[in-house]
Amino acid sequence: MNLITDHEIVLASSSPRRKELFSKLGIPFEVITSNVVETSVQAELMEEYVKEVALLKSRDVAKVAVGKTIIGADTVVVYEDTLLHKPKTKEEAIAHLQKLSNNVHQVMTAVAIIQPDGTEEIFVEKTFVYFKKLSLELINFYVETGDPFDKAGGYGIQTLGALLVDRIDGDYNNVVGLPLASVFEKLVALNIIKI
Numbered sequence: 001m002n003l004i005t006d007h008e009i010v011l012a013s014s015s016p017r018r019k020e021l022f023s024k025l026g027i028p029f030e031v032i033t034s035n036v037v038e039t040s041v042q043a044e045l046m047e048e049y050v051k052e053v054a055l056l057k058s059r060d061v062a063k064v065a066v067g068k069t070i071i072g073a074d075t076v077v078v079y080e081d082t083l084l085h086k087p088k089t090k091e092e093a094i095a096h097l098q099k100l101s102n103n104v105h106q107v108m109t110a111v112a113i114i115q116p117d118g119t120e121e122i123f124v125e126k127t128f129v130y131f132k133k134l135s136l137e138l139i140n141f142y143v144e145t146g147d148p149f150d151k152a153g154g155y156g157i158q159t160l161g162a163l164l165v166d167r168i169d170g171d172y173n174n175v176v177g178l179p180l181a182s183v184f185e186k187l188v189a190l191n192i193i194k195i
Contacts, residue, residue: 002026003026003193004194005192006195007116007192008070009028009030009071010029010030010031010032010069010070010071011029011030011032011071011072012032012034012058012061012072012073013031013033013057014033015178017156017158017175017176017177018178021177021180022071023043024180025180025184025193027193033067034058034072035045037164038056040056041048041053046083049076049083049175050075051122053110054070054072054110055110055112055120056072057073058070058072058113058114058175059114060113061063061169064116068116069115069192070112071112071113073109073112073178074109075105076109077153078105078106078107078108078155079099079106084100085152086097086148086150086151086152086154087148087154090157090186093143094143096148096153097139097154097155098135100141100153100155100164101134102132102133105128105131105153106122106129107153107174107175108125110122110123110124111179111182111186113183113186115190120189123182125182126170127169127170127171127172127175128169129165129175130165130167131164131165131166132165134164138153142160142161145163147159147160148161156176157175157176158176
């Protein structure tokens, strides 16, 4: 399948996982990362928070990539109405995984699309992730791999974190960081991509 676009597309993300997923569409794009401070965003609801962060990143990149179509995203892990950010220490990673053990949590990814005329579109994809009951031995083993530290919630479903997951309800790619099928559908609907 060859998709076509007459837009200059910019992926506003430093995530290698988002870049890899977006490249599956087979259309040309460049990566420009934003320099925003995500923690500056305040919101009552988790869904509003993730939307605001995705917009903040996208708008920041739009300032330097004038005349281009910007696609930005943010992914959060929500457990009992609490954000589980990327852990900064081993202790924090262990605490995250102990909370998630034998429980269900939600992964939300907000995707913001800013067109060259400044029109903004944003949507949120949600996936429920069910964790196995984790032994402290498994948690410690996983944390020692170093994998949790650049990932929301302290795990990567596409890496050894897959060993922690019992099942998911929703889009797997959303948990990785970009709900590719929904992004594709939106880009087609906006006439940014043609089949």
